[in-house]
Amino acid sequence: MRIPKAIQNVIESFERLPGIGPKSAERLTFYLLHVPQGELDRFALAVQNLRKDTIMCSSCFNIGETDPCFICRDPQRNQSMICVVEQPLDVIALEKSKKYPGVYHVLNGKIDPLNNIGPDEIRIGELLQRILNDELRITEVILATNPTMEGEATAMYIAKKLKVQSDKLKVSRIGRGLPIGADIEYADPTTLERAMEGRSEY
């Protein structure tokens, strides 16, 4: 089957994206055929400028428009509190809750031996150095890696390293338990176990 080259190119571009299979790629492409050229141009420009107009913050390793990023520069944020997350998307999610007053540190990954990612492949060294450089100011580190096997291992590894480095630093793990709106009836055993362990007094 001869599919026009222009269409094939877009299908192939979509197919390379995670979670988009050949059928979805075809459907998205044929949808775009009905979209005005102006919107296609905007889409193209946005993709083209995505990396050019963003920069990684050399302090927290989040993606932003400036270096340091707007959170690291914000005098209103509590610079003594660092929340450690796996990826920039986690920062967006936490920021949406609007409850966290401190700054972040983005590991850009997690310790994952099955995929050959050790502690040196992610920004753990930079975190330790960052805390060492600013020892008097930084008082608390919240480990907010995902509650998965890899995320827990990463948190545990960092906690151990931090304890060796300083005994005054407060190190905590983000709370694990039942998500809001959940049914206890349908919760898995491990979540319930953590919810029991993490119970809080009235």
Next chain:
Amino acid sequence: MRIPKAIQNVIESFERLPGIGPKSAERLTFYLLHVPQGELDRFALAVQNLRKDTIMCSSCFNIGETDPCFICRDPQRNQSMICVVEQPLDVIALEKSKKYPGVYHVLNGKIDPLNNIGPDEIRIGELLQRILNDELRITEVILATNPTMEGEATAMYIAKKLKVQSDKLKVSRIGRGLPIGADIEYADPTTLERAMEGRSEY
């Protein structure tokens, strides 16, 4: 939450696509942040040229690189047989089966009163005219709209119109029944009914 403009633009572009929600749009965008600039440029160029480098065939209304399209121009195709489909993606699917020797007619829609799409909104008039113009050559029309309520209604409408226009034309509906690899056990009652009606003799 201040998301960098360059990132927000790409997220919004993805969100406009069908079947991609806000979360998927974010995930796709942050995936693209790790893709080399060359690949981003290729993606952008492909999207930008999608419409410029394609054209609708004025005979069959499929999307192609030339007008008439390569199927309508192909001397090896049986030009006396027209397969009527809803959209260009259906042509691709049918071409993959490699068994259809004729040409196509793409309606670019289906009769769908709930969405205010009547017979005049899709390329039915053009189909009737095409057959009228070439009455001596065209002998068979296969109605291959989807076996959904709208697709069946569209096929029935076209069949009726064609019967009025010519009584020599052979008009058929694409076979409906069990898809290959299916379990009778799990098939729905309407499919089984159609499969019984559409049984073929050994």
